[in-house]
Amino acid sequence: MNAASSQPRKTSFLNLRSVIIGSSVALFVVSAAIGLFSVFRIGMMNDVSRTIAGEIKAVTILGRMKELSQELRALDVLAHNAHSDDERRRYLADAVRAQEAFSAAWSAYAPTVAGTDEQQLAHRLREAWQHFLAVEAEATALDRAGERELADTVFAVPFQTDAVAFTQAVDTVLVHRQARAFEQTAAADAVGATSRLAVIAALAIAAILTLGISWFIVRRVAAPIAMITRVMARLAENDLAVAIPGGERGDEIGAIAGAVQVFKENMLHAKSLEEEAARVRQEAEQQRKVVLRDMAERFEETVGGIVGTVTSAVTQLQGTAHQMSEVAGQTATQSTTVAAAAEQAESNVRMIAAAADELGASVQEVGRQAERSAAMATGAAAEAAQTIAFVQVLSGAADRIGDVVRLIAKIAAQTNLLALNAAIEAARAGAAGRGFAVVAAEVKQLAGEAKRATDDISSHVSVIKASTSDAVAAIEGIAARVQDMSGAAASIAAAVEQQGAATQEIVLNISQAANGTGEVTANITTVAGTAEHTGAAADRMLTSASALSRDAERLGDEVQRFLSSIRAA
Known part of the structure; x- marks a missing residue:
């Protein structure tokens, strides 16, 4: 072994595994911080959005209450000036439905009331509405009692005054809720602006950290590995005079350099063995x-x-x-x-x-x-x-x-006997038995022909029997000879x-x-x-x-x- 391979490697705590794990942990911490901050800011934005949505809902309900009060006032005036009882009853029924709709709107608005100021405004709004309903009930009762002049007086002054008072109370609450909505919108804008600045700063930090880690990895890992790769290529070309760099490092690259140094020494030893083998051959x-x-x-x-x-x-x-x-x-x-x-x-x-x-x-x-x-x-x-x-x-x-x-x-x-009997029965039947009589005649004729044929066959059978007797006698004589x-x-x-x-x-x-x-x-x-x-x-x-x-x-x-x-x- 040469001097380069005999030198001890320095101990280093910054090995490749530590570098990779540290870089990954740093990037993870930065990414997690950005993510948590973003989640927190998004939660704030959601809260502000829900608050703004509540304000918009309250403003919408107040606007609906204002419309219902105006509709109720118009229906009461129309019922007062109706030309018939049916028309008056129809307007009064619509007025009852308007009151029910207002009650439902108030039930939806009441849970959204927040703060002492708004509670006072809501209380005055409720009192104005009840006073308006009392005047409206008084005018309606006068109409039903036939006191139209008194009813005209009520509709002309108190009724209109209470309607205007209720409208002003609704407008006051609307202005208050709109102001709160504007405040929440401004808060949302502020949260969005600070969130953007914070995310931009975090991204800048992450980019700087990433560039620093990349530069460190290139400097400490990629460049030495590329150098060792070039040295290994020269060794592959049988250039055994090349020096192996990085052997003094205490990380994995130093271990690779040491392994390459051993490979070089083995090649030198193999070359000397080849020369010795050639001499022996x-x-x-x-x-x-x-x-x-x-x-x-x-x-x-x-x-x-x-x-x-x-x-x-x-x-x-x-x-x-x-x-x-x-x-x-x-x-x-x-x-x-x-x-x-x-x-x-x-x-x-x-x-x-x-x-x-x-x-x-x-x-x-x-x-x-x-x-x-x-x-x-x-x-x-x-x-x-x-x-x-x-x-x-x-x-x-x-x-x-x-x-x-x-x-x-x-x-x-x-x-033949049956045919004869059939012919007799056919003759007795008269015209109805003519066809049957014809059949009976044919059957009788066939029976006669059958009898004649049997007589002829009987004569032939007698001749055959006589001939067979003669043949038996002749054949017996032949058998004896x-x-x-x-x-x-x-x-x-x-x-x-x-x-x-x-x-x-x-x-x-x-x-x-x-x-x-x-x-x-x-x-x-x-x-x-x-x-x-x-x-x-x-x-x-x-x-x-x-x-x-x-x-x-x-x-x-x-x-x-x-x-x-x-x-x-």
């Missing part, structure tokens, strides 16, 4: 060349001896293969001669066997024909018996057909079977002799094939030995080239 390369030359010499001696041994063995193998090929050729020639003689003997024996086979086949054919005749006779007898059964079944079916025909004839007779033929055929088949057995014995003996001759021929042929295979194997072994000799030569050449490349390396 050069020495190892020289040692490798010496070892390779020794290995090449030993390899040449070993492989050269192996190649020589293989070449000698291949030469001996080629001679042996030539001898085996010649012996196999002689054996194949002699085997061919013996096989030809054996095949001639086998041919003669097989001719005799063929003749015996033909004789046996003829005898077997005669036997098969005799057996076939016997089987045909037996089948004919069985078919005759089956035919007799079929004819008997046919006779029974003819009997059942006769029964059915008789049943149909009976039904036709009954149908067939049984006789079946017995004769069975005797012939037994005799032929004995002759076939003797012939088969002769054929079997001749076949065994032929098979023995064939086995001799096959064995000789096998010997000849084996000799041929042996010759072919000897030829293939000779070819392989030649190829092996060439491969040994090529191996020697490749070994020489390999050794040359190793020596060159």
Whole structure:
């Protein structure tokens, strides 16, 4: 490690975390102060606004009370001067509603009264209103009593005087409330002006504080980090002579500078290791060349001896293969001669066997024909018996057909009787039964045709029954003759079977002799094939030995080239 890295870093309480936290806290305090001050001033403005709204409401109610008093005075005058009782009653009803509206307005105004002065003014206003109502009630009572002249006097002087007094009292209260509204407006303006000045001052302080914090961060954080970034870029370009600034700082930037210094020292150490590794590689390369030359010499001696041994063995193998090929050729020639003689003997024996086979086949054919005749006779007898059964079944079916025909004839007779009865009933019905009579006639006609058809069928069934009886007798005679033929055929088949057995014995003996001759021929042929295979194997072994000799030569050449490349390396 160099001197720069060995210097201890100074302890500093202004690390980056402290700077960032302090800056954030300062900005938060200023922002919170501005916010709280703004909230407080906004509350004051809201209070003033509510006060002004109350004054406006009171002024509006007082104006409404003044309008109602004037409306009530006009309604009383109109009721006094009305031309009819209905008109007077209508004006008086409107006057009552005006009084009720005034009472509601007074109820809304009374809670807004504040201060001793206004309470006195409100008291005088209330007295003026009550006096006005008393005069109005007196004038109305005079009108109802018919004292119009006295009523005119009341409306002319006291009524008008009290109305003017009430109006003046209302105007006095209005002036007082308007003055209070102006005072509250001026107070609101003052609060707004001071609030604006205070907010502007606070914003100016916040701006100055922000600029100061920014300058401090740029000076203490951004500039050193930018410098270290440039140094790291030079280190990345393998400039190991660059100095690492900021190592003496006690904050995070000092820690970064220390880490970069360690990185630089590691790079210097790695560079020295690379130089040492290059020197070691050069020495190892020289040692490798010496070892390779020794290995090449030993390899040449070993492989050269192996190649020589293989070449000698291949030469001996080629001679042996030539001898085996010649012996196999002689054996194949002699085997061919013996096989030809054996095949001639086998041919003669097989001719005799063929003749015996033909004789046996003829005898077997005669036997098969005799057996076939016997089987045909037996089948004919069985078919005759089956035919007799079929004819008997046919006779029974003819009997059942006769029964059915008789049943149909009976039904036709009954149908004819029913048709006759229907015709009689239709004749009794007269004109209404004509259609039914026609149907009955047709049914009777159909019944007659059915009877004639059943008679015809009965005659044919009788003929069928007679024919089936004759057929049964004839078929039974044929079956007897067939049984006789079946017995004769069975005797012939037994005799032929004995002759076939003797012939088969002769054929079997001749076949065994032929098979023995064939086995001799096959064995000789096998010997000849084996000799041929042996010759072919000897030829293939000779070819392989030649190829092996060439491969040994090529191996020697490749070994020489390999050794040359190793020596060159």
